[in-house]
Amino acid sequence: MGRPYEILFLLPFSDYTCDMNPLPIVQTQIPPDVIDLGLGNPPLSLLPLNLIRDAAQKALSQNDNSFLQYGTEQGDGYLRVALANFLSDGYGFPVDPQSLFITTGISNALDLLCTFFTQPGDTVFVEEPSYFLALRIFADHHLNVVSIETDENGLIPASLEEKLAGSRPKFLYLIPTFQNPTGHTLSKERREQIVRLAEKHNFLIAADEVYQLLNYSQQPPKPFGAFVESENVISLGSFSKILAPGLRLGWMQAHANIIKRFANSGLMDSGGGLNPFTSAMVRGVIESGGLGENIGRLKSIYRKQIRVTDEALRRHLPEAKYEVPHGGYFFWLQFSDQVDVGELRKKATAFKVDFRQGALFSSNGGLKNYMRLCYVYYDVEKIEEGIKRISACLHQGP
Numbered sequence: 001m002g003r004p005y006e007i008l009f010l011l012p013f014s015d016y017t018c019d020m021n022p023l024p025i026v027q028t029q030i031p032p033d034v035i036d037l038g039l040g041n042p043p044l045s046l047l048p049l050n051l052i053r054d055a056a057q058k059a060l061s062q063n064d065n066s067f068l069q070y071g072t073e074q075g076d077g078y079l080r081v082a083l084a085n086f087l088s089d090g091y092g093f094p095v096d097p098q099s100l101f102i103t104t105g106i107s108n109a110l111d112l113l114c115t116f117f118t119q120p121g122d123t124v125f126v127e128e129p130s131y132f133l134a135l136r137i138f139a140d141h142h143l144n145v146v147s148i149e150t151d152e153n154g155l156i157p158a159s160l161e162e163k164l165a166g167s168r169p170k171f172l173y174l175i176p177t178f179q180n181p182t183g184h185t186l187s188k189e190r191r192e193q194i195v196r197l198a199e200k201h202n203f204l205i206a207a208d209e210v211y212q213l214l215n216y217s218q219q220p221p222k223p224f225g226a227f228v229e230s231e232n233v234i235s236l237g238s239f240s241k242i243l244a245p246g247l248r249l250g251w252m253q254a255h256a257n258i259i260k261r262f263a264n265s266g267l268m269d270s271g272g273g274l275n276p277f278t279s280a281m282v283r284g285v286i287e288s289g290g291l292g293e294n295i296g297r298l299k300s301i302y303r304k305q306i307r308v309t310d311e312a313l314r315r316h317l318p319e320a321k322y323e324v325p326h327g328g329y330f331f332w333l334q335f336s337d338q339v340d341v342g343e344l345r346k347k348a349t350a351f352k353v354d355f356r357q358g359a360l361f362s363s364n365g366g367l368k369n370y371m372r373l374c375y376v377y378y379d380v381e382k383i384e385e386g387i388k389r390i391s392a393c394l395h396q397g398p
């Protein structure tokens with residue numbers, strides 16, 4: 001099965017290809033007359049070229065060219081110190097640079113985790129629903145995925161305990177804060193309970209904290225990075241949603257013994273630590289205060305886009321049930337059981353609109369009447385127009 005979303009509308013040429021080179025440059029090509037409210041990407045207009053340019057100019061005009069060498073296995077030491085300071089502020093507790101390992105993003109970290117800690121046929125636990133492309137990574141590693149129930153406070157520990165009675169996972173993958181797709185946040189009490197269960201039953205927790213720093217109205221509970229004195233906890237972070245996905249840079253925060261497993265691998269021994277060149281640029285963005293400013297700018301734009309999405313949904317899709325998200329990227333809409341959002345999506349092509357069906361995020365064939373919408377990719381006019389088109393698609397014709 002191909003990736004279910006980005007290749008729906010392939011154009012031979014688009015705004016994203018340059019005249020000299022007809023081959024695609026970015027992952028997703030959307031024809032200009034289509035509004036894809038399913039896409040979970042930041043728009044090009046919010047990717048801060050100036051910040052990167054300034055940091056790159058500074059790094060490239062110094063006489064230190066060590067970032068052109070194979071990097072240290074755990075990841076650039078300057079970046080780890082700058083990042084640890086930044087996270088200590090953002091997370092509200094001290095983060096030790098020695099607890100950080102530099103990755104090329106969360107997707108990469110999950111893939112490495114599967115490589116180092118699992119064998120084909122092993123079981124992993126995930127939330128129901130969960131980030132569908134993480135599910136693809138687990139499929140690449142031939143893992144057996146078992147889903148755990150969630151509610152508005154995230155993963156339900158009783159459901160986890162019930163599943164633990166039947167099998168022990170190699171790890172539990174969860175998105176604790178502003179979850180993709182639901183937007184829900186795991187409560188503080190449940191975080192503590194889940195860590196205790198991981199220690200008792202000896203499995204790893206891989207907490208994908210990609211949206212932790214994108215909170216718009218309330219401070220979420222502390223990330224799982226607060227629990228890394230436990231050898232059972234791995235907290236994953238990324239610059240993709242707070243700076244730019246094309247950097248392919250992220251981090252893992254974990255106990256020294258876990259970090260050692262990654263840093264002492266053949267991959268790091270042969271290739272050195274990941275992305276030393278980009279690390280040197282991003283270090284500059286953090287040290288100049290640019291990362292904090294960028295997050296502040298994103299939050300104020302996204303707050304407005306959430307408001308507009310909410311208003312447009314009330315106006316054009318009053319039958320959809322949802323909660324207004326406090327952070328992250330997504331609205332998660334529930335329709336009546338009669339609505340099959342996968343079928344609706346097929347019809348949506350004619351209305352020049354797109355979204356993601358809930359079934360994509362389900363590991364057990366459920367959630368057919370759910371829809372994920374993303375409010376970050378389009379400006380407010382396009383969001384309103386896209387929701388109008390979804391409404392027309394739902395309400396008109398067969």
Ligand SMILES: Cc1ncc(COP(=O)(O)O)c(C=O)c1O
Pocket residue numbers: 040104105106107108131175180208210237238239240245249250
């Ligand atoms: C929950 C979640 N995890 C991971 C990613 C991808 O992260 P990265 O770009 O760091 O690989 C995304 C991107 O949409 C996401 O929503």
